[in-house]
Amino acid sequence: MxxxxxxxxxxxxxxxxxxxxxxxxxxxxxxxxxxxxxxxxxxxxxxxxxxxxxxxxxxxxxxxxxxxxxxxxxxxxxxxxxxxxxxxxxxxxxxxxxxxxxxxxxxxxxxxxxxxxxxxxxxxxxxxxxxxxxxxxxxxxxxxxxxxxxxxxxxxxxxxxxxxxxxxxNLAFEVLGSNAWNFDGNYLNLAGKTVAVGAGTNQEKILLEWQTKLKAQGKNLTVKYYPDNNSTYLALSAGKIDAFFGPNPSIAYHVIQDAKTTNPTRNAGKFSGAGASxxxxxxxxxxxxxxxxxxxxxxxxxxxxxxxxxxxxxxxxxxxxxxxxxxxxxxxxxxxxx
The missing domain is CATH 3.40.190.10 (Periplasmic binding protein-like II)
Incomplete structure (x- = not known):
């Protein structure tokens, strides 16, 4: 692997x-x-x-x-x-x-x-x-x-x-279009949120590092895993998660695909795939x-x-x-x- x-x-x-x-x-x-x-x-x-x-x-x-x-x-x-x-x-x-x-x-x-x-x-x-x-x-x-x-x-x-x-x-956060939340390049904005991510990916590594930092400050970030993208997007649509953290191009693609549905999504902010530095x-x-x-x-x-x-x-x-x-x-x- x-x-x-x-x-x-x-x-x-x-x-x-x-x-x-x-x-x-x-x-x-x-x-x-x-x-x-x-x-x-x-x-x-x-x-x-x-x-x-x-x-x-x-x-x-x-x-x-x-x-x-x-x-x-x-x-x-x-x-x-x-x-x-x-x-x-x-x-x-x-x-x-x-x-x-x-x-x-x-x-x-x-x-x-x-x-x-x-x-x-x-x-x-x-x-x-x-x-x-x-x-x-x-x-x-x-x-x-x-x-x-x-x-x-x-x-x-x-x-x-x-x-x-x-x-x-870049990596990015995808949220429902009705959700006004934005990442704004600051992991502190993830406090209290539930975010889905793919297991074994670079974005999971980054998200878990942020979770550890928030925990040290007495704040909570819940990380969720789903077996595939369909399951992830069903969870997002149902409000079971606040955001999905994934590769920016695949999120850009999905935003286009969902644009004319009853539950459109949007990009809520990007982050360098190489990390903060x-x-x-x-x-x-x-x-x-x-x-x-x-x-x-x-x-x-x-x-x-x-x-x-x-x-x-x-x-x-x-x-x-x-x-x-x-x-x-x-x-x-x-x-x-x-």
């Missing part, structure tokens, strides 16, 4: 996906450049396509930037393709990476962003799906140019890989010294500056994970905590 911290580093697992998309999550191997970006230089990338209601489908105008294309390693520029690695096998994880409503195209937050970066660099995106471990094998072997798969920036990984950050790595970051991942990390980071910063980045996050209800700039190899999760 993975450790608390390794679960964080690997990103969302299948267990965090909401059951409503189960029929669309069966992932497959092979390439999927998809209809979301038909060719390099086409000028339009569609994000949120085939999402089964997880996103607002949005067409974004993105053309090749010649100066950034010129930064590419010669072999990649000559090939004209950017091989994007996704670690979504066997089941995928909505809204990050999963099989779309056509039952064949890899869709989600991560492949969409890989396609945007490829468009800026003037390359045709080729999205490949693998298991988590084989994603890194592909990068190591050079068969995969860059991983876009909710990969957390860590100091341990920097021994083998270069990073270009593009999203905050460090903002965790999700990053594009390339083989160390491959020469790709700078053009990828520059492409991300172009998308940030020109507004496509914000529209991509908004389409997937993840605006609360925006970064102001893409950094190359920023401080990552310390080796002692990984």
């Amino acid at each position: 993975p450790s608390f911290r390794s679960r964080l580093i690997q990103g969302l697992t299948a267990s965090t996906a909401v059951a409503a998309l189960a029929s669309g999550l069966a992932a497959c191997g092979g390439d999927s450049s998809a209809s979301t970006s038909s060719a390099a230089g086409s000028g339009v990338v569609t994000v949120g396509a085939l999402s089964n209601g997880a996103a607002v489908q949005t067409d974004l105008k993105v053309s090749e930037v010649a100066s950034l294309h010129a930064e590419l390693p010669p072999a990649v520029a000559k090939r004209g393709k950017l091989v994007i690695g996704i670690g979504a096998l066997p089941t995928g994880s909505a809204p990050l990476n999963y099989i779309g409503s056509d039952q064949k195209t890899i869709t989600g937050v991560e492949p969409d962003f890989g396609r945007l970066v490829a468009a800026v660099l003037g390359l045709k995106p080729v999205v490949t799906n693998a298991t988590w471990d084989n994603l890194f094998v592909g990068i190591d072997s050079g068969k995969t140019d860059v991983g876009f798969s909710n990969i957390t920036d860590t100091e341990e990984r920097k021994k083998k890989y270069d990073f270009a950050s593009y999203r905050q790595d 460090l903002q965790g970051l999700i990053a594009a991942t390339t083989k160390k010294d491959s020469g790709l990390v700078k053009p990828v980071a520059d492409a991300i910063n172009y998308l940030i500056k020109n507004g496509q980045y914000a529209k991509w996050l908004a389409a997937w209800n993840l605006s609360n994970e925006a970064v102001s700039t893409s950094e190359i190899n920023p401080p990552g999760l310390p080796i002692t905590n990984s």
Whole structure:
């Protein structure tokens, strides 16, 4: 079984996906450049396509930037393709990476962003799906140019890989829309609350640490466990718990799914998945010294500056994970905590 911290580093697992998309999550191997970006230089990338209601489908105008294309390693520029690695096998994880409503195209937050970066660099995106471990094998072997798969920036990984950050790595609290409570980044606001969390997860570790701190102050935080997300959300709807503490992307997804129901939910506040002392970051991942990390980071910063980045996050209800700039190899999760 993975450790608390390794679960964080690997990103969302299948267990965090909401059951409503189960029929669309069966992932497959092979390439999927998809209809979301038909060719390099086409000028339009569609994000949120085939999402089964997880996103607002949005067409974004993105053309090749010649100066950034010129930064590419010669072999990649000559090939004209950017091989994007996704670690979504066997089941995928909505809204990050999963099989779309056509039952064949890899869709989600991560492949969409890989396609945007490829468009800026003037390359045709080729999205490949693998298991988590084989994603890194592909990068190591050079068969995969860059991983876009909710990969957390860590100091341990920097021994083998270069990073270009593009999203905050956050956890969040989900409450009923009728509940005015907010976390506000302060664990003291959890006093007297009953919160559900997944067993064996990084968020459980953090929540139990807060419970211990509150207990030392004579305050109570009740932690509840349920066998699956359906049971958790039934408990939330019935008022048996005040909040659910889980990965921010999966909560963003569920908020969208519940928006038109009789019991809508909302995000009541986020917290860094790396803990209080460090903002965790999700990053594009390339083989160390491959020469790709700078053009990828520059492409991300172009998308940030020109507004496509914000529209991509908004389409997937993840605006609360925006970064102001893409950094190359920023401080990552310390080796002692990984």
